[in-house]
Amino acid sequence: MVTEKSVEPFRGPIPESGSRHPLLPTPYRVVKRVVETDTVVTLFLEALEGGNLTFRPGQFNMLTAFGVGEIAVSISGDPLDGGPIRHTIASVGAVSHALCSLRVGSLVGVRGPFGNGWDLTGVTGMAGSATQDVVVVAGGVGLAPLRPAVLELLKMKEEGRGRVVVLIGSRSPDQVLFKEELDVWRTRGAHVEVTVDRADASWRGSVGVVTSLISSAPFDPHDAFSLVCGPEVMMRFTARALLDKGMHEDKIQLSLERNMQCGIGWCGHCQLGPYLLCRDGPVFPYGGRLAELLAKREL
Ligand SMILES: Cc1cc2nc3c(=O)[nH]c(=O)nc-3n(C[C@H](O)[C@H](O)[C@H](O)COP(=O)(O)OP(=O)(O)OC[C@H]3O[C@@H](n4cnc5c(N)ncnc54)[C@H](O)[C@@H]3O)c2cc1C
Ligand code: FES
Known part of the structure; x- marks a missing residue:
């Protein structure tokens, strides 16, 4: 969490983040889908390459619905769970609707986790x-x-x-x-x-x-x-x-x-x-x- 900071100039070199290019989504598979309400769905995602994504409460991922677009979605799972990564998505427009409509077995692109998260x-x-x-x-x-x-x-x-x-x-x-x-x-x-x-x-x-x-x-x-x-x-x-x-x-x-x-x-x-x-x-x-x-x- 920050208090004050100046905005740096934009469009400099892309910040490095591990071996993968930070703008390239990693393919994940929907392994479970829970309908929460008539407009909200929770997707459980597992990386095709395996391995768990670690995150802090309050961080978000950029999720790609292939062929439609990419949006920011917070991670709604338990950080200590270690299982599939969980996102709860409200269908409000084109991309969120495409993500909410995905079935088990579908592929999703994931970039992240990003952001600072809650300070506990x-x-x-x-x-x-x-x-x-x-x-x-x-x-x-x-x-x-x-x-x-x-x-x-x-x-x-x-x-x-x-x-x-x-x-x-x-x-x-x-x-x-x-x-x-x-x-x-x-x-x-x-x-x-x-x-x-x-x-x-x-x-x-x-x-x-x-x-x-x-x-x-x-x-x-x-x-x-x-x-x-x-x-x-x-x-x-x-x-x-x-x-x-x-x-x-x-x-x-x-x-x-x-x-x-x-x-x-x-x-x-x-x-x-x-x-x-x-x-x-x-x-x-x-x-x-x-x-x-x-x-x-x-x-
Ligand atoms: C850090 C972060 C975390 C988020 N976490 C979640 C989450 O956990 N679950 C979830 O359902 N959504 C979350 N969102 C919101 C989600 O990113 C937007 O609903 C999504 O971008 C809408 O895209 P769309 O193509 O489906 O709809 P669009 O066609 O782009 O928009 C449909 C409607 O939603 C409004 N809208 C679009 N983007 C946003 C936005 N970022 N915030 C508020 N209203 C918006 C538009 O003004 C329009 O009225 C998060 C957004 C951010 C920035
Ligand atoms: S600077 Fe690109 S989304 Fe924040």
Whole structure:
């Protein structure tokens, strides 16, 4: 995670990354496909060449749907799992639709992992002794990049380090991601609350925006940090609600999305003010210049 940095000149030499050219996708095969909702699918991918991809929670890959295009997608799996790499994708346009439509056995191109990921040192502390509470706030498919962090946080919590509070906002009950898993998180000690914009007859939970859950959520705002991912407007309101409750702006981390192309800090497509999101983010602290930058529309 960074605080301030100037954007380097674009289009210099392509940064080296191991033996493979960083712009060349590695072929992976879809080994499992889970339909999460009517518009969201999780793909489990295995490299044709074998070997596991190691990543940190909050990092993303560039996924190619061959013949259609390439998009940024966060990794939604458990970093300690070591199995197929997992991506949870909402079908919103041509490339995401092509990826969501792939069947088991299909090939996908993968470049990555890229980006910095969530900073969880508030939980571990430099000496591994801190006990801060963590508030995870997700809107819609924003829960996907947060899932690896929740899984890591639950392991830390089992070692007695602070509370894990997970607040989820969804458009409707049928759009809630990872439904069965939420109870597992609860039994492992997390405080998980879900709210929906529009309830149906079966819904017994909260109705309203996710920020409405923050004021009564069980955490100490003066000794907690927060991980937030969702639509940008939701993240802005969430950050404000956390600030209102007393959390310091540097303790609030947001994962941002911009149009990505190279993913390696070379093309400049993902620039936001002084930052390149693929290189300096996608996770940023709300403090510093982020609040001001988020008020501006993406070009
Ligand atoms: C770092 C990062 C991580 C991401 N992780 C995930 C993830 O885990 N799961 C997932 O489903 N999506 C994720 N996305 C968003 C995903 O990259 C976009 O949905 C995708 O680029 C859309 O491409 P498309 O060709 O399907 O649709 P397009 O035709 O390009 O766009 C369809 C609609 O989506 C909007 N859109 C396009 N790109 C983005 C974007 N980057 N952010 C927000 N809106 C966009 C367009 O304005 C348009 O309204 C991530 C994006 C970034 C930058
Ligand atoms: S600089 Fe190319 S996507 Fe970030």
